[in-house]
Every structure is written in structure tokens, then in C-alpha cells.
Amino acid sequence: MVKSGKRVLVLAPDLTTKQIEHEVIRAALCRPLETRILPEVERLSNLSCLNEPQRQTAITAILKQHLSNAQIEGCWLMRLSDASAVRHHLREQRLLSRIALFGAAHILDSMLLIVSWTMIGHAVLQGRLDKGWLIAWTLTLLSRLPLQLGAAWLQGTIYLRGGAFLKRRLLAGSLGLRPEDVRREGIGQTLGRVIESSALESLTLGGGLGGLMSIVEVVVAACVLGFAAHNHILVVLLMVWTALIILLAWRQYRARGIWTDERLKITNDLVESMIGHRTRLVQQPLARWHEAEDIALTGYVEACRRFDRRLVQLTAIAPRGWLLLALLGAGPGFLAGDVNATSLAIAFGGILLAHGALGSLTRSLIYFGAARIAWEQVRPLFEDASRQETPGMPEVVVSSRKRTADDSQVLIEAHQLNFQHEGRTNNVLNSCNLKINHGDHVLLEGPSGSGKSTLASILAGLRCPQSGLILLHGLDRQTLGPRTWRRLIAAAPQFHENHVLSGTLAFNLLMGRQWPPTTEDCVEAERVCREVGLGDLLDRMPAGLFQVVGETGWQLSHGERSRLFLARTLLQGTDSVILDETMGALDPESIQVAMDCVFRRSQTLMLIAHP
Numbered sequence: 001m002v003k004s005g006k007r008v009l010v011l012a013p014d015l016t017t018k019q020i021e022h023e024v025i026r027a028a029l030c031r032p033l034e035t036r037i038l039p040e041v042e043r044l045s046n047l048s049c050l051n052e053p054q055r056q057t058a059i060t061a062i063l064k065q066h067l068s069n070a071q072i073e074g075c076w077l078m079r080l081s082d083a084s085a086v087r088h089h090l091r092e093q094r095l096l097s098r099i100a101l102f103g104a105a106h107i108l109d110s111m112l113l114i115v116s117w118t119m120i121g122h123a124v125l126q127g128r129l130d131k132g133w134l135i136a137w138t139l140t141l142l143s144r145l146p147l148q149l150g151a152a153w154l155q156g157t158i159y160l161r162g163g164a165f166l167k168r169r170l171l172a173g174s175l176g177l178r179p180e181d182v183r184r185e186g187i188g189q190t191l192g193r194v195i196e197s198s199a200l201e202s203l204t205l206g207g208g209l210g211g212l213m214s215i216v217e218v219v220v221a222a223c224v225l226g227f228a229a230h231n232h233i234l235v236v237l238l239m240v241w242t243a244l245i246i247l248l249a250w251r252q253y254r255a256r257g258i259w260t261d262e263r264l265k266i267t268n269d270l271v272e273s274m275i276g277h278r279t280r281l282v283q284q285p286l287a288r289w290h291e292a293e294d295i296a297l298t299g300y301v302e303a304c305r306r307f308d309r310r311l312v313q314l315t316a317i318a319p320r321g322w323l324l325l326a327l328l329g330a331g332p333g334f335l336a337g338d339v340n341a342t343s344l345a346i347a348f349g350g351i352l353l354a355h356g357a358l359g360s361l362t363r364s365l366i367y368f369g370a371a372r373i374a375w376e377q378v379r380p381l382f383e384d385a386s387r388q389e390t391p392g393m394p395e396v397v398v399s400s401r402k403r404t405a406d407d408s409q410v411l412i413e414a415h416q417l418n419f420q421h422e423g424r425t426n427n428v429l430n431s432c433n434l435k436i437n438h439g440d441h442v443l444l445e446g447p448s449g450s451g452k453s454t455l456a457s458i459l460a461g462l463r464c465p466q467s468g469l470i471l472l473h474g475l476d477r478q479t480l481g482p483r484t485w486r487r488l489i490a491a492a493p494q495f496h497e498n499h500v501l502s503g504t505l506a507f508n509l510l511m512g513r514q515w516p517p518t519t520e521d522c523v524e525a526e527r528v529c530r531e532v533g534l535g536d537l538l539d540r541m542p543a544g545l546f547q548v549v550g551e552t553g554w555q556l557s558h559g560e561r562s563r564l565f566l567a568r569t570l571l572q573g574t575d576s577v578i579l580d581e582t583m584g585a586l587d588p589e590s591i592q593v594a595m596d597c598v599f600r601r602s603q604t605l606m607l608i609a610h611p
Contacts, residue, residue, distance in 0.1 A: 029072050034063055069516050082172035083386050089169075093161040098154050099212070105151040106213050109144050110220045114353075116140040121345055155209055170197050173381030178463075181380075195267070196260075196377040199370070211364035217357030218242060224350035231347050237329045238322075238354050245318045245362055252310035253369035259307040260373050262300040269296060314366065319359040326351040393479055410474065411576060411604055412436040412459055412489075417468035419454055428454050429465070438575075441599075442606045452608045453494055456580050459606070460491035490572040492582045498565045502550035505541070508564060512572035528570055531597040532563045533590050558585040566594055570601045577602040581609060 007019040041062050045055045080092055090096050116137055123133040218238070225234040330347055375382075417432040428451040436442060446452050457463040458470065461482055469476065472485055480488075490512065492498065500508055509525045510517050517525070522545055529538055529545075537560055541547035547554050556564065562585040569577060577598065583591045598605060 029075060030067070033067055033070050033072070037063070037066055069518055071518065082168055085386075089165050093165060095158060095162055095165075098158050098161075099209075102151055102154040102158065102209065103212050103216065105147045105154065107216055107220075109147040109151065110216060112140055112144045112147070114220065114224060116144075117349060118346075121349070122342070158209065166200065169385045170200075170378065170381050173383070173385035176384040176387055177381070193377050193381065196264075196374040197381065200374040200378050210360060211368060214357055214360035214364050217360060218354065221350055221354035221357050224353060225347065230343060231330065231350075233329050234326055234347065234350065237325055241318075241322050241325060241358065242361070245314070245358060246365065248310070248314045248318055249362070249365035249369060252307070252314045252366065253372065255303070255307040255310040256369055257373050259300075259303040260377075262296070262303045264377070266296050266300055269293070311366075314362055318362055319355060322355055322358050323351065326354070393481075409438055410435055411438050411440070411472070413471045413474075414459075415469045417455075417458065417465045417470060419451075419458065419463065419465045421454075427466075429458075432468070434459075436604065436606070439603050440605075444606060444608045445610065448610070453580055456491060456578050456606070456608055457493075460489050460578055461485035462491070487572075488574060489576045489578065490569045490574040491578040492565050492569040492580060494580050495562065495565075495582075495584065498561075500550050500556060500561055500564065502552045503548065504543075504546045505538075505549050505554075505564075506545040508549060509545070509568050509571055511568060525567070525571055528567045528597070528601070529563075531593075531600075532567050532570075533593045534560065534563050534567065559587075559590065562586055563590070563594060566598070570598065575602060576604040578606045579608065583607075583609070 008022055008025050010018050010020050010025070012018055038059075041059055045059050045062075048055065048058070050058060080088055119133065119140065120129075120137045123129045123137075222235050222238055225231050225238065330344075330351070412434065413436075414432060414434040417429050417434075418427050419429040420427045428449075432451075432455065434455075444452055444455070454463065458465055461477070464477070472480060472488060477485055501511075506517060506522060506525060507515065509529070510521055513521055526538065526545055529535065537556075538544055541554060549556055562582060566579070566582050569579070569582075579598070583594060586594060
């Protein structure tokens, strides 16, 4: 079913679509769950001293509290994939039609404004300003209110729907980044992308709608000057001045691009210096600490000056210069007496209308330039969202899940695997062969940089080898599909590639299952936590599993984080687990407790450690 407005578009068994009210769907899906506890809730509500509306409100609140985590089966809420083409999302959100309606409303509003002032102008200039003209003028102005309210509503709707689409797309792109891409960029450059992505929404939507309105206003002003005032010289001057504003906006855009590059470079260097500060203290002399910063700041200051000059030229000179140019263009005709009072009044009205339109155009061009620069930073995330994974073959996936882990079969089989990191000349894996049976416990040791973690990420489905063949349950990646592959093997990456997100402990534990969690999920999460040695932590936390942890919450020690990562991996519910140096921060006694839990909950295990 697809949600659309106040109705739900339902796909029937005969493949026809029908629109049904939300309440009908809700009652059909939720009534079986509500009838289990509804009699008891109604009995309790009858004992209260509430009137009927208050009693119904209380019953609804109690049902919502009790059933908020209940899962409803038998239906699917369908929406477009984040990897779908942009035009499909625009059509689904009806953004193009809303933008067209917004433009039409703004055009009609501008026409009514011109008509209203034409009416009052004729009445004043002809000396016939009576009650009838004032009433007509007032009614014309009042008729603009529905158009303005409609345009404001459309603008808000476009902002909300367009902003939601951008956020979903960028989030999908962020989640779709390959591990090697994130590692190659560094945290500083990634932070720069986040900064630019936060500005892209407001700049794009604000600049787009503002640009549409400003273009309409410039065209309307040209029509007033050409057809009403019959002053074609002013029309030509308006076109020339508009072209000049576009040229100045282009120069300002280029200066902003250089300034943005310098700013993001400083941001990246600052973050990387903060991360490597301890190494810097040891390896770099004190006298040379700020050499790179001084060079970067010199370039940044020069870029700031150039950008400020271009911005002042565009915002201060361009719109105000039009008034002077227009007065010079209209002056000769006025001095020669070739124009009457009506044409002169219309010409001055058109000049003022064009002044406001050019101001709006200037602001829109600034927004467009900033949005274009932000887009260059964010585009990799946007494009990564359109990368589609191979779905796999559903019938094969189902049969592979039905296999039991005690089968005496080969679980993972690799032949001649080769892998090379981007930008490197040597392979980190060369003709690697591996076979792991169900129930095997494998210890993989080797020096740093020998390819242990790379092999683990390939086995877990996080990376693809450049060549070679790898099979899981006798099936390759194309047949199973990447998502199914990752569901069948759970992996805990190295400590620096694993993270505690700002949220509840339950959220961090159950990320690999589902959200919101069921009562059974929470019970299982607490059980696993106590088995890996986090029982004391749960007892100390006031809110238990729902205590907020991370940078803005309860701070976890190094060992507690390691055990959290281990519990998160085990809670994915797979029989095959890969642990990449997960026990490095634990003492021998804690390692023994954690390993006992791992052996109980996983039948096939690969443990990676330093020799």
C-alpha cells in the first residue's frame, strides 16, 4: 500500500488499485491487537470520573502506550527506493506541479498589483478619484490575499517535501559510502561535506523559488516599461543591466568557490591536526608547529578579500546602479517634453518595479552560486545513493536460510582472491584461498598491514575482491545479493572503525536487528550484555538499556565499548561471526567471559588477532 494524502492507495489481489480511508486500514490492522486488552482498559476507564470524550482519549492513550512496539504483519508500506532516479521522486512528491502552481500564483499576484496601481493612477491623474475607484482599488488589492496565501502554502510545502527528499538522499548516500572512500578522505574532509550538506537544502530551495519569482518580476517590469510606458530605451537598458548583474554574479561565484576551498582545507587540516596532536608533539619541533597554518591562513585571507569585493559589487552597486541608469535613460524624453504625465508615472512605476526585481534576482544568484558550490562537495553522497546493489535471487536466498548450521557443508570457500586498495600499486591480497566449514573456529594471526582486516571485510560482504571467486553456502555474491550475504555473516570491525552513536544503549545494541525493538529484543539484549560482562554497567545506569550513551550521554570506557561492539554483533542472530581484534582492550578474565558467550551463541567463528 502507498500513502497518498488522506487516503491509502491499496494494491488488491487482482493487481488493481483502490483508495481507502486511513481509518479503515488502521482499524483492520490494529483491531485484532486492541481486542486483547481493550476490555480491561475499558473496565479501568469506567472506574474513573471522566466524561465520555475524556474517557475515549484516555483509552486511546493507554492502547497506544501498550501497543506502540507491537509489530503488524500482513501488509507492506511501499515507497520509492532512495536509489531511484530523481525525476521519479519529484513526480511522487508532486514538486514540479507545485512549483508550476507557485509560479502561476506569483504571476497572477504581480498582474493584480499592476492592475490595482493602474486603476488608482488613472483616477488620480484624470482627477476622478471618487468612492467607486477607491472601492475597486481596495477589492483588487484584497483579491491578492488568496493568491499570496496560496503561494505561501505552496512555498512551505515545496520546502518541506524538497527538504525531506534531499535529507533522505544524502543519508542514503552517506550510508552507501564504501569503507575505503571514507578512510581515504579522512574525518576532516567528511566533516566539510556535512557542513556543506546542511546548507544545500536552504540554499537550493530558497534560491530556486526566489530565482523563479525574480525572473517573473523582471519580465513583468519589462512589459510595463515596453507596452504600458512605451519606453523601449528603458527596456533595452533593463536587459543590459540584467546581463551585467549576471556577469557580476559569475565573478562572485568564482571568488566564493576559491574561498570555500580554502575554508574547507583549513577545516580539514585543523581536524586532522587535532586528531594527531599527540603524534605532532613528539615528531615535530615546536618552532614549526604553525608553519602550515600560517601559509593556509594567508591564502584564506586573500580569498576572503577577493570574495568580499565581488560580493559588495554585486549587492551594493548592481541594484542601486539601475536607478541611476534608468533615470538617465528617461531624462531626455522628460526634458524634451515628449511624454505625458501618465506615461511618465507608468515609467517611474516600472523603474521601481524593476529595481525590486533586480534586487531579488541578485539575492537569488548569490543563493544559486552558493548552492552550486555546496553541491560540488555533496555530489559524491548524492550519487552514492543511486548505486544499486544486486538484489540476488529470492528463491535461492530462502533456501539458503533454511539450511542448518550443523550441516557438514562448506560455509565459506574462496579461490584466488586478489584485492588492491585504490591509489595503491601492490595487492594486499594475492591469490588467497580459504575454506571454512560449518562449526569451525578459526584464529587468523599476522603482522599489521598483512591483509587480515581486508580479508575479513571481504568475507563479511563489506568489500568486493578485484578478482577471484568467493562462495557462501555454495552460492556467489551475485546469487545471494549483498544484503542477504551480510545478514548471514556478522562482523565486528576493528575498534577505530566501530562507533558508539549518541543514543540509547538499546539503540546501539540493536542496530543490526530492527527499530523500534520489541519486548523480546530488549530482553535478549540485556541477556547478551550480562553474558559478555556488561552487567555491572547496566546496574549502574539509571535508565538501564535506555540510558543515553555516546558523546552527549553516559561515557563508556574502552573495555565497555569493546564489549558493546561484541554484544551488537552477537545480537544480529547469525551463526557465523567474524571478530577483528575485538578483544584487544580486555583483560584475560574479561576475554574468557566474552569468549564463553561467543562460543555459546555462534557456531562458526573467525577471530583475528596480532601474533
